[in-house]
Amino acid sequence: MKGVVIILLFLSIGELISYLTGGFIPGNIFGMVIMFLSLQMGIVKEESVSSVSKFLTKNMAIMFLPAGVGLMVAYEIIAENWISILLNITMTTLLVMATVGFIADKKGSDNGK
Amino acid sequence: MVNSFSFAESEAFLLLLTIGAYYVGVVINRKVRKPFTNPLLIAICLLIPVLTSLGIDYEHYEKGSHAISLLLSPTVVALGYTLHCQIKYIKGNVTRILLAITAGSIVGVLSVVAICLALNTPHLLMVSMEPKSVTMPIALGITSRTGGLLPLTAISVFICGIFGSIIGPWFLRKIGIKSPLAVGLAMGSASHGVGTSRALQIGQLEGAVAGMAIGLMGVWTAVVIPLVEQIIK
Numbered sequence: 001m002k003g004v005v006i007i008l009l010f011l012s013i014g015e016l017i018s019y020l021t022g023g024f025i026p027g028n029i030f031g032m033v034i035m036f037l038s039l040q041m042g043i044v045k046e047e048s049v050s051s052v053s054k055f056l057t058k059n060m061a062i063m064f065l066p067a068g069v070g071l072m073v074a075y076e077i078i079a080e081n082w083i084s085i086l087l088n089i090t091m092t093t094l095l096v097m098a099t100v101g102f103i104a105d106k107k108g109s110d111n112g113k
Numbered sequence: 114m115v116n117s118f119s120f121a122e123s124e125a126f127l128l129l130l131t132i133g134a135y136y137v138g139v140v141i142n143r144k145v146r147k148p149f150t151n152p153l154l155i156a157i158c159l160l161i162p163v164l165t166s167l168g169i170d171y172e173h174y175e176k177g178s179h180a181i182s183l184l185l186s187p188t189v190v191a192l193g194y195t196l197h198c199q200i201k202y203i204k205g206n207v208t209r210i211l212l213a214i215t216a217g218s219i220v221g222v223l224s225v226v227a228i229c230l231a232l233n234t235p236h237l238l239m240v241s242m243e244p245k246s247v248t249m250p251i252a253l254g255i256t257s258r259t260g261g262l263l264p265l266t267a268i269s270v271f272i273c274g275i276f277g278s279i280i281g282p283w284f285l286r287k288i289g290i291k292s293p294l295a296v297g298l299a300m301g302s303a304s305h306g307v308g309t310s311r312a313l314q315i316g317q318l319e320g321a322v323a324g325m326a327i328g329l330m331g332v333w334t335a336v337v338i339p340l341v342e343q344i345i346k
Contacts, residue, residue, distance in 0.1 A: 007187045025335050026254040028189035032328050035193025053194035060306045061153050062135045063185045066178040067249060067267040068157040073171040074264045084234040088242050092224040093277045094284060096246050096303040099220045101285055103213035105295030
């Protein structure tokens with residue numbers, strides 16, 4: 001329960017910062033940064049947020065389902081522009097993957113593992 | 114007529130349908146471990162015909178399933194915890210990670226612009242597809258500010274996630290990218306949460322950096338899109 005309160009508190013602070021900064025960056029991103037920093041600085045203990053955080057991140061996929069069902073109303077948009085949508089999604093997804101992958105994958109100097 | 118539909122449109126029933134469909138997807142995925150038996154993909158393929166045959170329109174479904182979508186924002190906050198737990202594997206690679214994701218977000222937005230200009234796609238659609246590599250809440254936030262079509266953004270983000278999580282591990286192997294850090298970052302930055310859930314199946318570190326990539330990619334893209342839009346104008 002404490003974890004839920006902490007997450008909602010950070011989310012609200014994040015939303016406030018987002019509002020004050022003109023909404024350029026969404027509140028939940030500020031919330032994530034606040035969560036990370038609070039844990040790093042020991043303001044929030046790991047135990048108090050671990051169970052709810054694990055539950056949320058573990059079940060993240062299902063939260064995309066309502067939006068995914070939105071495909072049923074977007075039928076016309078997709079039908080009219082399917083070439084553009086298809087090309088955009090496939091090509092750019094692979095491009096982003098390759099770009100990020102190649103830059104991050106500097107062979108020999110990877111001490112990430 | 115009215116009575117039977119009011120049950121089908123009740124929140125409890127819509128939640129049951131949503132979570133039930135996802136559960137069926139999980140069960141099938143456990144039995145048949147193939148990329149295309151993605152639980153999310155299965156759930157969508159089940160839900161759309163069911164809703165259509167019950168005569169439930171999307172507007173109603175969206176209202177009823179709002180509780181589930183509502184969890185996305187707190188989940189992004191919870192990713193701060195995931196990052197905290199994995200930070201020891203990431204320290205020392207900070208510059209490279211920032212460089213990779215900055216390049217990734219710029220390439221992501223510019224490649225959409227390039228393809229849309231080449232195909233003469235309406236500006237409205239282009240704007241809606243620009244944040245497609247970004248996690249859903251951030252992408253929807255970006256699109257609502259740039260004035261794009263929210264459903265199209267949701268779809269693009271969504272298909273991007275599914276496509277990347279299915280093709281990603283194979284594609285990265287093909288182009289010779291092997292380090293867990295690079296694989297995780299690539300999956301998370303190209304395919305956000307859905308890619309992250311796939312990266313977690315490959316390994317813990319892959320999953321953790323993918324989770325971090327979601328946030329960084331989101332922030333960078335939120336910065337890059339207004340700049341690109343300004344230049345186009």
